[in-house]
Amino acid sequence: MSSALETLRRDFGGGIIEPGDTEYESASRSVLAAGNPAHVLRPGSIADVRAGVRFAASAGLLLSVRGGGHGFPGFGTNDGGVVIDLSKLADVEIIDKERHLVRIGGGATWGQVAVALAPHGLAISSGDTKSVGVGGLTLTGGIGWKVRKYGLALDNVAAAEMVTASGEAVHVSAEERPDLFWAIRGGGGNFGIVTAFEFVAHPTTDVFYGTIAFPASEAATVLQGWADYLRIAPEELTSTVAFANPFAGGPEAPVEVYVAFDGDDPELAAQAIDPIRRLGAVTGDGVALQPYADTLADGAPPPPGIQFASRSAFADQESVPEILRILAEVRASERSPFIAVRSVGGAVSRVPGDATAYAHRRAELMFVTTAAGPKPAVEAARPALEAIWDRLTPHVTGAYANFLSSATEEDVAAIYPAETYRRLAAVKRRYDPGNLFAGNHNVQPRVRRRA
Numbered sequence: 001m002s003s004a005l006e007t008l009r010r011d012f013g014g015g016i017i018e019p020g021d022t023e024y025e026s027a028s029r030s031v032l033a034a035g036n037p038a039h040v041l042r043p044g045s046i047a048d049v050r051a052g053v054r055f056a057a058s059a060g061l062l063l064s065v066r067g068g069g070h071g072f073p074g075f076g077t078n079d080g081g082v083v084i085d086l087s088k089l090a091d092v093e094i095i096d097k098e099r100h101l102v103r104i105g106g107g108a109t110w111g112q113v114a115v116a117l118a119p120h121g122l123a124i125s126s127g128d129t130k131s132v133g134v135g136g137l138t139l140t141g142g143i144g145w146k147v148r149k150y151g152l153a154l155d156n157v158a159a160a161e162m163v164t165a166s167g168e169a170v171h172v173s174a175e176e177r178p179d180l181f182w183a184i185r186g187g188g189g190n191f192g193i194v195t196a197f198e199f200v201a202h203p204t205t206d207v208f209y210g211t212i213a214f215p216a217s218e219a220a221t222v223l224q225g226w227a228d229y230l231r232i233a234p235e236e237l238t239s240t241v242a243f244a245n246p247f248a249g250g251p252e253a254p255v256e257v258y259v260a261f262d263g264d265d266p267e268l269a270a271q272a273i274d275p276i277r278r279l280g281a282v283t284g285d286g287v288a289l290q291p292y293a294d295t296l297a298d299g300a301p302p303p304p305g306i307q308f309a310s311r312s313a314f315a316d317q318e319s320v321p322e323i324l325r326i327l328a329e330v331r332a333s334e335r336s337p338f339i340a341v342r343s344v345g346g347a348v349s350r351v352p353g354d355a356t357a358y359a360h361r362r363a364e365l366m367f368v369t370t371a372a373g374p375k376p377a378v379e380a381a382r383p384a385l386e387a388i389w390d391r392l393t394p395h396v397t398g399a400y401a402n403f404l405s406s407a408t409e410e411d412v413a414a415i416y417p418a419e420t421y422r423r424l425a426a427v428k429r430r431y432d433p434g435n436l437f438a439g440n441h442n443v444q445p446r447v448r449r450r451a
């Protein structure tokens with residue numbers, strides 16, 4: 001046994017799972033990717049996380065950090081290296097009732113958070129799925145059902161507890177290590193392991209949530225009308241349009257407009273939502289008052305072997321009409337991917353572009369195309385996907401890291417504009433000069449990228 005491994009076994013109080021162990025099969029994989037790591041560590045304390053980081057660094061092994069395990073590129077596992085699985089660090093605790101300050105373990109899921117905060121009449125705008133991790137979603141954005149009113153999940157982070165590449169435990173906030181605090185709000189897992197976040201939660205009532213469906217043939221007009229309306233709609237309203245769902249008829253699938261109105265007043269909700277109902281011939285209307293926690297989907301893991309090719313980008317106001325026109329045209333083809341367009345703007349756009357490492361503040365919309373299926377089917381879909389993106393690329397801005405299944409240099413350049421990347425690289429040099437935390441859309445400490 002190597003001395004690094006001996007030290008780990010001595011210092012680590014959590015679970016160590018290795019090939020041959022009964023739990024290995026499930027512990028080796030993240031939700032969307034299989035892997036064969038040599039050691040899966042499940043820390044139960046900050047001291048364990050520190051021991052795990054020191055072990056990976058001294059053994060010279062690849063390190064993957066797993067929050068909720070939902071990352072599309074499969075960053076939550078690897079072959080032959082170490083996985084630090086944070087799922088045991090999932091406590092949710094209200095630390096300041098007056099300020100609605102909540103401490104959330106770095107391995108918690110948004111379902112755990114919603115359930116823990118509901119009895120206190122609080123919520124955090126996060127994402128749309130219970131099983132998605134607080135860690136991955138928050139560190140690069142967090143577009144949830146209250147995003148227009150409260151901003152991204154990362155906009156509501158007040159502080160974080162972290163373990164850096166040297167194994168040091170640090171507290172970061174606007175006052176303590178502000179460079180690191182800036183970097184972790186958008187820069188992903190590049191700078192260390194967040195063992196806990198401190199979030200400012202917001203008071204919540206039950207909310208009006210559900211889908212309004214329109215015929216596929218009305219996609220073009222519904223999309224344009226929806227985007228025009230969202231520009232002037234109250235910020236209590238957040239909305240997503242999903243279409244070309246292959247499991248609901250592909251090109252014939254209804255256009256589903258998801259609406260979430262942050263409030264329980266039926267008149268105000270109707271005033272906000274009715275303009276959407278008037279966009280076309282409604283074929284289904286499932287909007288109902290419900291607890292915020294119930295708006296989050298369960299998110300059952302896909303069967304093993306199912307792959308996802310997901311790609312995202314943002315639309316600034318001037319490009320919205322053309323991007324939506326292309327997407328509406330694309331959805332009519334048999335080879336269309338599943339498409340979802342999400343409203344952002346509102347509170348997201350009021351944060352200055354350089355205040356956090358999430359740079360796409362001007363965007364009105366974020367959209368995602370997804371092809372899913374067994375590997376051969378996803379491979380077969382790629383040429384059509386590339387053709388679609390060749391049409392979109394001249395009009396789009398950047399990319400949203402949380403909905404990218406690839407991690408090429410072009411992806412990293414799309415996520416981080418040159419100035420953001422330069423600042424991130426400076427922070428990386430300070431806190432992770434050896435690039436121990438490389439399982440992410442990676443910011444290189446040394447190599448300077450072209451501007």
Ligand SMILES: Cc1cc2nc3c(=O)[nH]c(=O)nc-3n(C[C@H](O)[C@H](O)[C@H](O)COP(=O)(O)OP(=O)(O)OC[C@H]3O[C@@H](n4cnc5c(N)ncnc54)[C@H](O)[C@@H]3O)c2cc1C
Nearest residue numbers: 065067068069070071106127128133135136137143189194
């Ligand atoms: C079904 C589904 C629904 C989704 N819905 C939304 C949505 O509504 N809104 C939205 O914005 N996004 C959404 N996403 C995208 C989601 O935000 C990303 O997939 C995100 O990366 C998942 O985070 P995770 O912790 O579950 O994943 P992981 O694979 O565990 O982690 C992703 C990345 O974050 C790093 N990381 C995770 N936790 C920590 C931590 N505590 N400290 C340091 N690094 C960490 C990992 O190392 C990895 O690089 C959805 C994804 C899926 C699959």
